[in-house]
Amino acid sequence: MEIYFILVASFLSSALCEHITSKCHGNNYMNSICPNSSEVIVIKQLQYGAKLNGENCPQNEQHNNNTCCSHEYTDCLKDVTDYANKYLYFSRLSGQNGISQNTATPWIRMECGNRTYPYSDYVQVVFDCTKVSEIKNLCDYQKMTSTNGGLYLHREQHLNIKNTCECMIISSESSTINVFAVDLRLQPQYPVNENLTGDCTNATNILKISDNINMTSIECENDTIYGELEKLYSSSENSINISYSENGKEPQSV
Incomplete structure (x- = not known):
């Protein structure tokens, strides 16, 4: 998709x-x-x-x-x-x-x-x-135009994902795209130990961001939070591809 x-x-x-x-x-x-x-x-x-x-x-x-x-x-x-x-x-x-x-x-x-x-x-x-209305589901088919140059994507909770969610993001020809992490916790939603770190042993959750030149891959890792508007990717072109896949328990937050 x-x-x-x-x-x-x-x-x-x-x-x-x-x-x-x-x-x-x-x-x-x-x-x-x-x-x-x-x-x-x-x-x-x-x-x-x-x-x-x-x-x-x-x-x-x-x-x-x-x-x-x-x-x-x-x-x-x-x-x-x-x-x-x-x-x-x-x-x-x-x-x-x-x-x-x-x-x-x-x-x-x-x-x-x-x-x-x-x-x-x-x-x-x-x-x-x-606004909640401005946060779009990464795994829903949709087409939209941003009026302020920004877009929020997320993986909705309690969603059964059977296949990889994919999207392409396109900006104007003379621009590039920066991707920031708002709250990315790929470890399982229900932590299995008292330290609340989760366990990625049986959770293969992966977020990939790429253009035609470069790619970054972020995989499930214990004790890890990407957030506070941390930059994950800066494109070399005016378009990027984002894919998200999971195999195991639902992640804490994407």
Whole structure:
């Protein structure tokens, strides 16, 4: 099955409204709700934050001081890279209208430049909101024209995929196409161990992106999330082919 899309510029829309939210230890929920109920969250960045005067913030899991829970220019900020912690936020925020449940704020020691900070005081999330109606099923036959140069594709959950889903994306002749990962977790949807890493042993899930010159192949791999608008591919031409195939349990997110 082939799906043809006509685009006018790049593969990802920049006409979204950016939001920033954070939470401290002990706070049940962060203020992470899209203003429109028909929109869902696209995570752009996950970071730990530590205060320069961190000694004034309680060094336990019961932070309730608002000055310890949000970013200031003197703070030390580091990207969340540990899979288990990253998974918590992606599984409870990505593709949701708001955070779906309480998420603990992990503690790590922080160093920025020549300054040593105490443990992290908060987690900060930068996100966009996009309309559900603008997210298209990768495995449905469809033809559309983008009006803003961007397009979101996904593999719908609980969909029985028997064959490879394929599509061709075409932009104007003088342009190229960039493909970014919003939330790509090819390991099974229902993790089989307590660390929530999933198991790719019996799951052959593969996403391929190519043009007539180059190709990249992303396969199921434990402890791996491609997200935060991470660039997966930049075309050499004005068209690309995308194929997705799976053999095994349903992936967590495509």
